[in-house]
Amino acid sequence: MLGDYARDSWQRIVLYADVMRKRGNQYQEHLVEDIPNVLDFPAAIVMTGADLPRPVNYGLVRILAPDLPEPDPSKRPFVVVDPRAGHGPGIGGFKPESEIGVALRAGHPCYFVGFLPDPVPGQTVEDVMHAEVAFLEKVIALHPHSGGKPAVIGNCQAGWQILMTAAMRPDLFGPIIVAGAPVSYWAGWHGRNPMRYSGGMMGGSWATALAGDLGNGHFDGANLVQNFEKLNPANTHWSKQYNLYANIDTEAPRYLEFEKYWGGHVFLNAVEMQYIVDNLFIGNRLATAQLITSEGVRLDLRNIRSPIVVFCSNGDNITPPPQALGWITDLYRDDDEVRLHDQTIVYSVHDSIGHLGIFVSGKVGHKEHQKFASNIDLINLLPAGVYEAKIVDKTADTPNADLASGDYVLSVEHRSVDDVRAIVQPDEASDRKFATAARISEVNLSLYRNFMQPWVRAVVTPQSARMLELMHPLRMSYERWNDRNPLAKLVAKEADKVRARRAPVAADNPLLAMQQAFSTAITAGLNSWRDWRDTATEQTFDLVYGNPLLQALAGQGAGVAPRPHPGITAEHSALASSAALALDDEVYQGGLVEAGVRALFFIHRFRAAADERRFNLTLKLLQPLFEQGLRMDDFRAILRRQARLMQHDADATMAAIPVLLSRAHPQAVREMAAGLEQVTAMFDAPTPDEQDSLAQMLDVFGRAAASQAEKKHAVSGKAPAISAATA
Structure with missing residues (x-):
């Protein structure tokens, strides 16, 4: 019994080390690719943002599907836009059962908007918006016989950026699907969603400015990925690696596939990240039409005339439903205002899927995204109002089943702004705390720019910025173990021998049960620490920014709305x-x-x-x-x-x-x-x-x-x- 378990453990350790070696090699290979991405589909370049009057590192490609029939020219094209939130592009087409896959199988021409790891010098968020405008104009020109304007899918960060672009140029958009996209950043449920407190806990966006200065004008996307990983320390520090070790004979391909995406860190210009943090993460100005472009265009989401489909999940700890849906209650007081602006909003709340699962889960791709894609014209015809999408199984007893595509039936049910309000649970007292944090952020940023920034910039060099990049903890975990390490070849040879004589321990071995119990205990301990940390963070935020004196100094007080409501003008x-x-x-x-x-x-x-x-x-x-x-x-x-x-x-x-x-x-x-x-x-x-x-x-x-x-x-x-x- 002990011998069998010891042999199995040794073999698992060797095979685990070999998988990590392959991960490091994969990371190095990904870095030297001309256009690094994780798309599972062949593609042809249509347009590059580098050639635009305001150049950007984005590009437009057409997805090729040699194994599928030619797309129907009468069907509207789909454009999938990937998030630039620390990782490289391709998550929208990471698997055959994906947003891109279901659109292709539904007969739609499909395009993908991705990006290079490094931004163009001087590139801004507005420049990216103008590039998206140019890409959509190109797609429309390529499909003169289409039944409508392109349907656009924006994942996570790309979701709010697409909404900003649609508010600026609503004439270019067909139905818009935003998946896991945070738009109302102050929203959240008490006792959950600790990520929204990050800006206030750091004293505002001065830390973002410092990170950009230390990066010599670049903001390292690995910092964003690290923030995501901090949300679930049990998975980051134990469960993900233990799952690979415990299932080493079957888990390696899936693990390496995901790590290719998770380790593909990209950069933003410091000015881009500063705009995002000041105006969205901390300022929360998009959800109440307070953003104005350099050309004087107000980015009012009520100007969008295309249907907006909001797909979110109760299991998403990065973009919970209140942040995905809160813009509706921020903009509209009742259903009459929604109809007045001729806006159609359809929302769907998944019970349990996590943030990345919204984009990459095969089950979600086969169900939700399939029904959204195959019924995009139904969604496009809905009258103004708020709706909830429901998807049920199609059975032998379903009447007229031939009139519904696939394995499910999509129904759309009338809802009201009050129904959305019941999900979001807006709280004026909480908003006042966030408004106070936003004002303190402005003060601290001004202090940093006037008294610290000149000194920081004076000592930073391209070489020091590069050194900080290489020393980032997330990069070091990929850099330190690959074939460049002199021990790697020895591990590879030993792994080949282990695979040749692999002898897994019996499933009923009591030591294996003890191993699993130990893992469960570690996970529970890390989860308990996470819960304590999140509770302490929330209580500290409430104590600091709920202080009446600080609120008064920030211009906030009882009886004063934290933000102006767009409907009272x-x-x-x-x-x-x-x-x-x-x-x-x-x-x-x-x-x-x-x-x-x-x-x-x-x-x-x-x-x-x-x-x-x-x-x-x-x-x-x-x-x-x-x-x-x-x-x-x-x-x-x-x-x-x-x-x-x-x-x-x-x-x-x-x-x-x-x-x-x-x-x-x-x-x-x-x-x-x-x-x-x-x-x-x-x-x-x-x-x-x-x-x-x-x-x-x-x-x-x-x-x-x-x-x-x-x-x-x-x-x-x-x-x-x-x-x-x-x-």
Whole structure:
């Protein structure tokens, strides 16, 4: 028993050391690649940011899929943008079951925006935004026959950057999916999410400025990765390595695959990182439209007209749901304000997946991302409002299962700003503490720049910055053990011998159980220390920045809102008044399509949810109109406008239907009425209210068709053919 365990332990140690040797070699090979990335797909360069008027280290590539059919030119392209948050690019296409993979299999052309390890000198966050604009303009030009503007996926840091770009140029974007993207940085649940306290605990962003100066104008992304690792010390210092040791015969490929990404550290310009920390991490200005570009453009997320899909998880300790969804309650007080700005927001909260799992988990790629990609047109057509996406298994008992792609059915359910508020749990007292921390950060940064920065910059050289980079603890863990080490070859030879005579210990060996118990105890101890540390951090933050005297010195006090709400401005009131007048003028505008949409809204006004099967059936029924010239973008505008009219004045909007039908051919009116009946009866049995509403609509459409037929017969005795214009 003891001998078997001792032999097995020795073999595991040797094999573990050999895997770590391979990790070091892999790290060195990754460093010398021209364009280091972890994409699992071949790609062709389309555009490089180095050639732009404001050059950046970003680039646009088209994803190639030689094993899949050619993408459908009528489908909107997908553009996946990877986060530049310390690691290199490729996480959005890290595995076949990924954001890129599901988009390709759904028949969409797919592009990827990545970056080089080193930024262009002088590059700023705004420069990157302008590069993203140029990339999207290029994609749009390459797909003139697309059914819509590109769908854009932004992961983590790329999520908020894409939203900033969309607020600046909303005309370039189709549906936007932000996955694990922190946008409202002050938000969080009490007793959890300690990362949001980091800026305040360091006294503000002066430390960021110091790190940039010590890096000679560069900010080392390894520092960001180190912050992530500190969140879960048990995994960082024990579990990840122990899992490799305990499962050394099967775990090595997965471990090395992930480490290629995790060890690919990149740099930001110091000015980029300073902007991010001052305006987002500590200042939290994006979520309340306080950011203004150098050209004078206010980055107001309410300007985005594309649907925004927010995908987050309760298991994400880097971007918890309050930070992913808090911008909604920061910008909007109620649902009327969401509809006023014609904004569609769809959110989905996963129960347990971790931060990186949102982008790389095969299960998430097969389920959530698959349904988002295959139903992107459904999402694009949703009227303004807040919705929650629900994904359920497709079974043999699912009615009309052929109308839903894949193994799941996506449904979209109406929600309210109050529902989001229940998740985010905004707290004005907590916001006041963060506002105080932001003001103290400004003071400390000013003190550093005036009294310390000149001295620091005077002594820093490129050589000293390079030395700090090489001595970073995360890099040293990769640098110190590879084939350059004279002992590495001996380990490699011994590992080959071990693999040839590998003899794993029996699973029921009691010493193996003791080993696992020891590991569990270490993990529990580290978790306890983490919990104590996080509690102490939160309590210290509350004690310092909750101090009434410090708050008063920072301009914060009881009765004073920590941040101005965008909805209380004079411009907002003027927008509301002008929007109401415009809606009054549009009640009698339109024709058959507008009338049919109004009728559908009227029939289903008591339903809070719709799924992809009903949507796909509706599109089939409307196919003749699309063939006659109705464009999907035009139909989207019609759908959203009619929903807004129904919300504004339902009685007047419904009363105007006969006027709209009088502009259509009677046969087309009858076909539309038959389509309404088919859609209503296709799935769940209509409720009594829906049956009564359908009967009313059939009567209205029937009367209109008869009236039109009589008029046309009286004029010519012959009904003219329907055209796209009359429709």
